[in-house]
Amino acid sequence: MNAFDPKPLGERAQAMLDALASISADAERLTRLYLTPEHKRAADLVAEWMRRAGMSVRMDAVAGVHGLLSNGTNSPRRLLVGSHIDTVIDGGRYDGTLGVVAAVLAAEEIRAREIALPFGLEVIAFGDEEGVRFPKTLIGSSTVAGSINPSILDMTDSAGKTVRNALLRFGCDPAALESEAYRRENIVGYLEFHIEQGPLLESWNEPLGVVTAIAAQSRHRVRIAGEAGHAGTVPMSLRHDALAGAAEFMVMAEELAYRGERNSVVITVGELSLKPGAVNVIPGEVLLSLDVRAASDKARASAVEMILWRSRQIGSRRGLVIGVETVHEKPVAVCAPKLRAAISRGVASVTGQKPRDLMSGAGHDGLAMAHLTDIGMAFVRCRAGISHNPLEHVTLSDLGFAVEALVRTIVEVAKEERA
Numbered sequence: 292m293n294a295f296d297p298k299p300l301g302e303r304a305q306a307m308l309d310a311l312a313s314i315s316a317d318a319e320r321l322t323r324l325y326l327t328p329e330h331k332r333a334a335d336l337v338a339e340w341m342r343r344a345g346m347s348v349r350m351d352a353v354a355g356v357h358g359l360l361s362n363g364t365n366s367p368r369r370l371l372v373g374s375h376i377d378t379v380i381d382g383g384r385y386d387g388t389l390g391v392v393a394a395v396l397a398a399e400e401i402r403a404r405e406i407a408l409p410f411g412l413e414v415i416a417f418g419d420e421e422g423v424r425f426p427k428t429l430i431g432s433s434t435v436a437g438s439i440n441p442s443i444l445d446m447t448d449s450a451g452k453t454v455r456n457a458l459l460r461f462g463c464d465p466a467a468l469e470s471e472a473y474r475r476e477n478i479v480g481y482l483e484f485h486i487e488q489g490p491l492l493e494s495w496n497e498p499l500g501v502v503t504a505i506a507a508q509s510r511h512r513v514r515i516a517g518e519a520g521h522a523g524t525v526p527m528s529l530r531h532d533a534l535a536g537a538a539e540f541m542v543m544a545e546e547l548a549y550r551g552e553r554n555s556v557v558i559t560v561g562e563l564s565l566k567p568g569a570v571n572v573i574p575g576e577v578l579l580s581l582d583v584r585a586a587s588d589k590a591r592a593s594a595v596e597m598i599l600w601r602s603r604q605i606g607s608r609r610g611l612v613i614g615v616e617t618v619h620e621k622p623v624a625v626c627a628p629k630l631r632a633a634i635s636r637g638v639a640s641v642t643g644q645k646p647r648d649l650m651s652g653a654g655h656d657g658l659a660m661a662h663l664t665d666i667g668m669a670f671v672r673c674r675a676g677i678s679h680n681p682l683e684h685v686t687l688s689d690l691g692f693a694v695e696a697l698v699r700t701i702v703e704v705a706k707e708e709r710a
């Protein structure tokens with residue numbers, strides 16, 4: 292058997308990704324926020340590709356574009372494949388769009404090769420995953436999954452425009468929000484191919500990897516209260532320096548993450564502010580953020596528990612009050628073993644080697660779709676793990692591998708469905 296040549300499919304994918312990348316709010320950088328004129332143009336382009344690929348197309352109540360490649364039978368069962376077409380401000384051209392383009396091309400290939408499927412193949416281009424314009428992420432996938440709260444319609448962007456008005460202007464019917472929820476029994480599963488946004492695949496020298504789970508995540512607000520004082524007159528032995536306590540807290544949290552199983556727990560302090568904040572005053576109060584992610588709910592919970600325990604020790608030794616408040620908590624979304632196996636076989640048949648497993652530290656549409664159905668995700672290698680940045684890059688041949696692996700994964704899922 293001849294080795295698979297990824298170049299032709301890679302070139303087609305790259306041309307489509309470049310076309311999408313040219314649709315931006317600014318000429319100099321790629322910014323395509325939810326329900327903007329740019330989003331509309333991108334959605335129209337994706338819809339046109341879907342029609343050309345032989346799919347019937349519709350737009351849902353929250354501006355998601357759906358293309359259905361019918362299987363020619365009366366079965367209401369569908370396999371969903373998709374990702375998102377919104378970007379962050381000054382983003383890259385592969386995040387989200389790679390999954391949409393790969394899905395459209397996979398459908399096109401399946402039709403061209405006359406591969407019979409026992410279910411309809413539905414490609415979805417979600418409109419909001421990033422949550423940049425409105426204070427909510429995953430609006431598109433949460434709507435399809437039936438877990439959306441209609442109160443999001445009243446959320447406003449920085450200009451004071453509501454989601455409801457933006458949807459109406461876009462040509463959507465916000466009143467139909469809740470009726471968009473899919474029926475669980477009709478859905479085979481949800482597949483998403485996405486760039487890794489991390490450096491593991493590159494370090495392994497592999498084009499594709501199988502995602503085991505989308506990480507459990509929690510965010511906390513930490514307040515460290517000490518005592519402000521004169522930098523010259525308060526002796527060291529009598530100080531309650533909130534910032535020195537914060538430094539110890541941060542190093543402690545970092546050490547905890549290092550001690551966990553390799554790559555299984557990541558802990559980040561990304562924001563920090565202090566009072567009073569003067570060169571000659573001992574800091575009296577520090578506020579900092581804590582972001583904890585892990586491959587399982589248990590690992591995350593035990594990391595947080597350990598942080599609480601150790602912070603009490605730091606507080607009592609230094610005479611500080613350390614309060615940790617949880618502001619956000621998302622359980623792990625585990626990828627279904629059957630879909631993981633299908634992706635693994637699909638990838639292996641293209642690359643010639645069994646792909647490795649990895650966790651997703653970032654949230655994705657699959658997180659919301661897991662409320663509805665089984666999810667399966669593959670990651671595609673991206674240069675230096677850089678994402679949310681114009682330097683985001685995927686090679687032509689990795690694009691070709693991704694599209695072909697998706698085609699073969701869908702074929703593997705079809706085999707399972709028939710069995």
Ligand SMILES: [Zn+2]
Pocket residue numbers: 375386387420485655
């Ligand atoms: Zn994304």
